[in-house]
Amino acid sequence: VLDPPECRPEDAVASRLRCCGIHPTAQRLQVAALLLARPQHLTAEQILAALRSSGARVSKATVYNTLNLLAERGVVRQLVVDGDRAWFDSNVDAHFHFQDVATGQLSDLPMGSVDFSRLPDPPAGMEYAGIDLVIRLRRRPT
Amino acid sequence: VLDPPECRPEDAVASRLRCCGIHPTAQRLQVAALLLARPQHLTAEQILAALRSSGARVSKATVYNTLNLLAERGVVRQLVVDGDRAWFDSNVDAHFHFQDVATGQLSDLPMGSVDFSRLPDPPAGMEYAGIDLVIRLRRRPT
DNA sequence: ATATGTGCAAATCCTTTGCATAGAA
DNA sequence: TTCTATGCAAAGGATTTGCACATAT
Numbered sequence: 001v002l003d004p005p006e007c008r009p010e011d012a013v014a015s016r017l018r019c020c021g022i023h024p025t026a027q028r029l030q031v032a033a034l035l036l037a038r039p040q041h042l043t044a045e046q047i048l049a050a051l052r053s054s055g056a057r058v059s060k061a062t063v064y065n066t067l068n069l070l071a072e073r074g075v076v077r078q079l080v081v082d083g084d085r086a087w088f089d090s091n092v093d094a095h096f097h098f099q100d101v102a103t104g105q106l107s108d109l110p111m112g113s114v115d116f117s118r119l120p121d122p123p124a125g126m127e128y129a130g131i132d133l134v135i136r137l138r139r140r141p142t
Numbered sequence: 143v144l145d146p147p148e149c150r151p152e153d154a155v156a157s158r159l160r161c162c163g164i165h166p167t168a169q170r171l172q173v174a175a176l177l178l179a180r181p182q183h184l185t186a187e188q189i190l191a192a193l194r195s196s197g198a199r200v201s202k203a204t205v206y207n208t209l210n211l212l213a214e215r216g217v218v219r220q221l222v223v224d225g226d227r228a229w230f231d232s233n234v235d236a237h238f239h240f241q242d243v244a245t246g247q248l249s250d251l252p253m254g255s256v257d258f259s260r261l262p263d264p265p266a267g268m269e270y271a272g273i274d275l276v277i278r279l280r281r282r283p284t
Numbered sequence: 285a286t287a288t289g290t291g292c293a294a295a296t297c298c299t300t301t302g303c304a305t306a307g308a309a
Numbered sequence: 310t311t312c313t314a315t316g317c318a319a320a321g322g323a324t325t326t327g328c329a330c331a332t333a334t
Binding site (some may be wrong): 139 | 224249252255264265274276277279281
């Protein structure tokens, strides 16, 4: 992945937003910086709570707006693994997930731990837009 | 898959429910018969609408209750492919899905069209509870 | 000025729940 | 009876939306 030339390397997050044509406002920077801080999966609610407890002044609407915008531009990835809520993943590279069915907890599959020896051709006139693989886990009975 | 011995082959749907310990009431039979009629993916809302337009007397709550019950007992399978709504799949055998990202439409992957040459070991103390694979599709640009 | 963000609260949408009634054993 | 299922309407929770205000260029 190459950085576009117009990308000046000042603040990493800010420039990453600018690169995608996202105006880096205070709230957007806070949301993005929090989520992108490390590989993780967070819900909108978790992000809102974390920002507020760290003293940030952000509204719920802005958190949602921002996360949707970031996901749309490919800065983060939105995951749908259960019907309850959306998870936002700071890792946009191709990777898959475990989910503990009891707790809902998500974790990344180890890199390279999945390999397809066969995948279907897309139906006529269609092309792949992505592959979502979720391995559901339960506690092993003793 | 063997039919339990106490399963008399009268009405197929009714006995399938009884086999799972589900009391086959009128509404449950209607919901199950509609969904199980053929391999398909339907939402609760679609099922409710279809039943009502065919003259059935069912409430939304009962449709949800019934679908949850059927899913719990393994008669149907609940799919979570987008955050908007749950889909219920009449096919409970292991299989995967295409989803058209534009329309949300689901379809089954051709049987045997996916093969894993490598899958991760479950984390310590955990075991596989299932694998959900969704291949997102978009219209191919011309 | 003029475009764009932001916040708040209300609105939506899907799904669940509480409770009184209807039905089955 | 006694237990279970149903219907209705209200509740719930996540997400979106409308609109006035604040902000940045």
